[in-house]
Amino acid sequence: MSNSVCISLDAMGGDHGPSTVVPGAAIARERHPGMTFLIFGDEAIVRPLVEAEPRLKGAVEIRHTTMSISMDEKPSQAVRTGRGKSSMWKAIQAVKDGEAQAAVSAGNTGALMAMSKICLKTMAGIERPAIACLWPTVRGESVVLDVGATIGTDAEHLVEMAVMGSAMARIVLDIEKPTVGLLNVGTEEMKGNEAVKEAARLLRETELSNFSYFGFVEGTDLGKGTTDVVVTEGFTGNIALKTAEGTAKQIGTYLKSAMSRTLSAKIGYFFARAAFGALREKMNPSRANGGVFLGLEGIVIKSHGSENAQGFAAAVDLAYDMARHDLMRTTREMLEHTPAVAPV
Amino acid sequence: MSNSVCISLDAMGGDHGPSTVVPGAAIARERHPGMTFLIFGDEAIVRPLVEAEPRLKGAVEIRHTTMSISMDEKPSQAVRTGRGKSSMWKAIQAVKDGEAQAAVSAGNTGALMAMSKICLKTMAGIERPAIACLWPTVRGESVVLDVGATIGTDAEHLVEMAVMGSAMARIVLDIEKPTVGLLNVGTEEMKGNEAVKEAARLLRETELSNFSYFGFVEGTDLGKGTTDVVVTEGFTGNIALKTAEGTAKQIGTYLKSAMSRTLSAKIGYFFARAAFGALREKMNPSRANGGVFLGLEGIVIKSHGSENAQGFAAAVDLAYDMARHDLMRTTREMLEHTPAVAPV
Incomplete structure (x- = not known):
């Protein structure tokens, strides 16, 4: 099992956006040097923060997005306007496309779940x-x-x-x-x-x-x-x-x-x-x-919207753990061995 | 408004029965000397406990009962066997008959609620x-x-x-x-x-x-x-x-x-x-x-089954408060002034 795991981050989510997400990623990477990041967000804000973090050196690719989902947007509304182009959607899409093994966002929970369901779909049997x-x-x-x-x-x-x-x-x-x-x-x-x-x-x-x-x-x-x-x-x-x-x-x-x-x-x-x-x-x-x-064809972690960088780092750690040990494979195996719900 | 309130007690309920109920009543009466009690339970156990409590002097009538509801009995079963004769039923019946203004029991919650509904009935509009x-x-x-x-x-x-x-x-x-x-x-x-x-x-x-x-x-x-x-x-x-x-x-x-x-x-x-x-x-x-x-044609308070005498006394205090300020009348007045649920 390789220790190299790429995690996609929605830099624009949460009450504090990139100013929490980027330092949070740096804290997590110090603990798990095998981590790399795909960061989606406003490059003009994100790049200086990344460059200020020596712990992220050589481990980050920034993908510029111009749109983000607000914390109080209705999930259906967020999907309509943010699908395909918001930082949140793109972070999930990266997991779907195999570019990242897990996505982390501190954004609007309802919107994140709605987008994850549409983009990743639920697992067979769930x-x-x-x-x-x-x-x-x-x-x-x-x-x-x-x-x-x-x-x-x-x-x-x-x-x-x-x-x-x-x-x-x-x-x-x-x-x-x-x-x-x-x-x-x-x-x-x-x-x-x-x-x-x-x-x-x-x-x-x-x-x-x-x-x-x-x-x-x-x-x-x-x-x-x-x-x-x-x-x-x-x-x-x-x-x-x-x-x-x-x-x-x-x-x-x-x-x-x-x-x-x-x-x-x-x-x-x-x-x-x-x-x-x-x-x-x-x-x-x-x-x-x-x-x-849980139950999706991909790993998505929601960090608390009001958390600081330490809190965001804990969510990234969790994503790393789940990706490295292949949550989806473990879940599929367990489903197959549970007759009451085993997929047919 | 008179300060004299009679409270009926199910002495046999709770993990500790009369050994908690009687001292609990004594503690409550010290705080509210206007209180009197109708105590239902095994007289051979209850009487010596009452006589050992100077704070209960002249304020207690004991009614002997031979049957009590166990803590793990199913409510339907408890009603079948305990109706009309258990200490729990009789404590509620005393409220129905106007002998007491409130009942307190530390017994089985499901049984107490089932008996209270049958004996006291729900209020009009509830x-x-x-x-x-x-x-x-x-x-x-x-x-x-x-x-x-x-x-x-x-x-x-x-x-x-x-x-x-x-x-x-x-x-x-x-x-x-x-x-x-x-x-x-x-x-x-x-x-x-x-x-x-x-x-x-x-x-x-x-x-x-x-x-x-x-x-x-x-x-x-x-x-x-x-x-x-x-x-x-x-x-x-x-x-x-x-x-x-x-x-x-x-x-x-x-x-x-x-x-x-x-x-x-x-x-x-x-x-x-x-x-x-x-x-x-x-x-x-x-x-x-x-x-x-709440919502019954009479006041019934459930004390926690594992409480000590201090805890039981707090439940008795609550019963006293509710009876003295006529919970039923207050509830009826409030119902009549709430068009969405006012009884017709």
């Missing part, structure tokens, strides 16, 4: 794509999906997600046979809506060789890391993810105010500041930045 | 009941519903919940005209499933005099306290609630381990221990314990 994220747990990390690609689901889609999430877990978490849980409102068999109950039946009754079905898990199991993969419908998954982010921020606020209230607390904070630094690092969402689009 | 909780926020508290009464929803039910939640917010948070948000995956009008989009349209187009509609809110808004009331479907609400609980616990684990890693951190912890105590108090879920059943 009804609908999903967005997965790495969820920090007390045990390490879990793969959680869908965090917002599609609203509404059925049992087959949940089972497909179990397979897609397991393929990602095998690569990113390096676990040969990941465990999969279905997110539900309780762990008893009778709990939940029809889709999760039927998906549970399918997963229990299917002979699984590449991953194992754990059963239902609840919201509290996410932070515990009870299973390597947690599968849920996109509406609920998105709300769970943002609720966890919000709760972490809320506790950070409490902590900050508690530590500045009295002199004794301030002295305590002074002595424990390194420990607080480690805690902050642990709670830093940039460390696990990147929504992975 | 299609389905909901379970609301008080969500701690950086601004104070918000009312969040439904956290698990029903799976699946439609626009009318979401609007009904906006009204029911507002009535609770007016009483518990003492806000004359609460703001209501609909939980969604984004704040743009086109986002979400059909039910939330249609509910948003109804709430925007209805003239609201008792509460105001804020718009869509996201998972991150829960901890921020963006609105006084947050409305969502029961599956998603339950998962959001448990995800927040899990995240808080996870961060507590990180914090504990960070503070014991080095000598300097330990010294820091020593000086800041009062601040950590305040933080722990803030993050303590017992403080806001109690799922409030």
Whole structure:
């Protein structure tokens, strides 16, 4: 397996555009020197940033584009105006054409998913794509999906997600046979809506060789890391993810105010500041930045729109990992070994 | 308005039964001396506990029951066997009969809801009941519903919940005209499933005099306290609630381990221990314990099954508040002033 991986970048996406994307690429490349980049965006802005980065020397090809997708554009509108010519579309197209092994964009999620579906198409055997994220747990990390690609689901889609999430877990978490849980409102068999109950039946009754079905898990199991993969419908998954982010921020606020209230607390904070630094690092969402689009014929990673260069670099790292270990091949193999959803 | 409120208690519910319920009642009564109790349960166990509590002197009537509902019984099964004779049923029946103004149980949630629906019936104009909780926020508290009464929803039910939640917010948070948000995956009008989009349209187009509609809110808004009331479907609400609980616990684990890693951190912890105590108090879920059943012709509060006496006391406090301020009358008034759902 070669370490050389070319990643296409949509330089114009996100709240900060090229000023985050280019330094982010440089940070990632320092960690993985085998990386090269195809950068799509306004050359007048992108070139000086690239030239200011010695870590990107000889590793970047810039492709000038004149059009970019705004963060609040409707996906259908973005496809109409941006198809074939926006920096976002061209970054995806590079994956389709085999020029790059993965694309990363910090742009509009809905537009990125709509363009990825049209340009790359879904894999054989996959009804609908999903967005997965790495969820920090007390045990390490879990793969959680869908965090917002599609609203509404059925049992087959949940089972497909179990397979897609397991393929990602095998690569990113390096676990040969990941465990999969279905997110539900309780762990008893009778709990939940029809889709999760039927998906549970399918997963229990299917002979699984590449991953194992754990059963239902609840919201509290996410932070515990009870299973390597947690599968849920996109509406609920998105709300769970943002609720966890919000709760972490809320506790950070409490902590900050508690530590500045009295002199004794301030002295305590002074002595424990390194420990607080480690805690902050642990709670830093940039460390696990990147929504992975699963179920497409190509790798596309969505970086958070408000992330800084460190956060964007984490998304690039993820793209590199997935490309180097051939996510598509792993997913296809897993699909073929899962009778309930194997393509015919 | 009299301060005397009689609350019926299911002594046999929860992981610890009477040994938590009775001391919990005593703690609540110390705060609200106007309270009296009707306690249903095994008299041989309950009576010595009551007699050991000077704070309950003269305020308790014990009604002996021989049957209780187990924590893992299916609701339909619980209704079949426990109807008319279990401690849980009898506590609810006391509200129906006007002997008590509210019932509190730490028992099986599904069974408690099923029995409450059968015994008390839903209010005129309410299609389905909901379970609301008080969500701690950086601004104070918000009312969040439904956290698990029903799976699946439609626009009318979401609007009904906006009204029911507002009535609770007016009483518990003492806000004359609460703001209501609909939980969604984004704040743009086109986002979400059909039910939330249609509910948003109804709430925007209805003239609201008792509460105001804020718009869509996201998972991150829960901890921020963006609105006084947050409305969502029961599956998603339950998962959001448990995800927040899990995240808080996870961060507590990180914090504990960070503070014991080095000598300097330990010294820091020593000086800041009062601040950590305040933080722990803030993050303590017992403080806001109690799922409030809304939309029924009577007040029923579900205490968390694993709570200690302090937690149970918080649920009793909530019952007292709701009864004293006549939740049913407030809800009826609010329903009548909301044309989209006003009973005809």
